[in-house]
Amino acid sequence: AILDGVGDRGLIARAKALAVELDAASVVRRHRKAVSERRVTTRPAPDSMAYLSVLMPVEQAVCLQATLGRDADSLIATGNSGGRTRNQPMVDLLFERGTGASVASGVPAAVNLVLSDETLLAGGHEAAQLHGFGPVPAGIARQLVADAIESDTETSLQRVYSCPHSGALTAMESQSRTFPKSLRKLIDLRDRTCRTPWCDAPIRHHDHIRSRRQHGATSVHNGSGLCEACNYAKEGDGWSARTVHKPCRTHLIDVGTPTGHHYRSAAPPLPVPAHLRAS
Known part of the structure; x- marks a missing residue:
């Protein structure tokens, strides 16, 4: 009877309250771990927009939301909103306070x-x-x-030079064992996301396809951009990778897995003029 008329959210709230009462220490431990994993991420949205997501302690999120809402309401009330809706100045204020600039060109x-x-x-x-x-x-x-x-x-x-028909990025060599900044930048521009097939996570590491212990060169052809998890995973038993050389084609990697399967990862092409694509 005590649950009569209680909706899903109300039921969840009651369950959480009961859990806190029964095992408060566990709740505190999980909260501390969650706080240590706070982060900011972005993902694409339609029409050249993007979602900015912030995982943060709830009290900070509530305070941030309330402050942005309060200041947006103040702009509207004083006639300084410039015709913007309430949501628009909230976004603009968040950007200004996060970067110190009113427009992206000043960041x-x-x-x-x-x-x-x-x-x-x-x-x-x-x-x-x-x-x-x-x-x-x-x-x-x-x-x-x-x-x-x-x-x-x-x-x-x-x-940045590329093949005029395929959009394949041209080479740049280095004598260093680690990838210098300029070469990492070139790999970032070429690969855009992790090169492990079907991953698409942001690039965090730049590593050799053919390892240095196998006398692999530190070059754009023998380098790839990988997320942290995939770069560690490829060092495990049964994993292999090699560059597939095809003239005037985008960079191609053959990836072997512990199951014996092989998959290919092709770098996306750079922008190519329409009249060259047609030819």
Whole structure:
């Protein structure tokens, strides 16, 4: 009878309260572990937008939400919202307070945008690639470049050479045993996400395909971008990887698994002008 009219959320709340009463120490331990795993992540959303997710202690999340809502309401009440809805200034305030800038073009951070020269200079329609996000329409890519140039932010254009038909990235060698910053950047631009088939997690490690102990070179051809979990897993028994060389094709890796199966991972192509794709 005490559960009459209790909905799902109410039932869950009662169960949690009972669990706290019965084993408070366990609840405290789990909370401490959860706090140690707080993080910020992003994932793509439609129409060149993105979701920013923050896993944080509930009291901080509630405080942040309330503060943003309060300040957005204040802007609206004083007529300083610029016609924005309540949600819009909340997002804008979050960005300003997190970066110290009112627009993205003023943020002192590296943003890698890969686009063809035709898209940049001749009004081409090929989608650009925003590292860490994915495809960006040509018009938006040009606007991002224009905003950066017009702002006080240090902006640079760096040529990245590729096969004009396939979009395969060209080589860059290094004598170092570890991947230098410039080579890691090139691998990031080429691979975009973890190269293990079907993974697609963000790149965290840059490692040799043919290992150094097997005399593998520290080069873009023998390097791959991997997430942390996949890079550790490939060192286990039964795993193998080799580069498959195919002229004027995007970088290709053959991955062998402990079950004896082999799968191939092809790097995505760089933006290629439409008239070259058609030929």
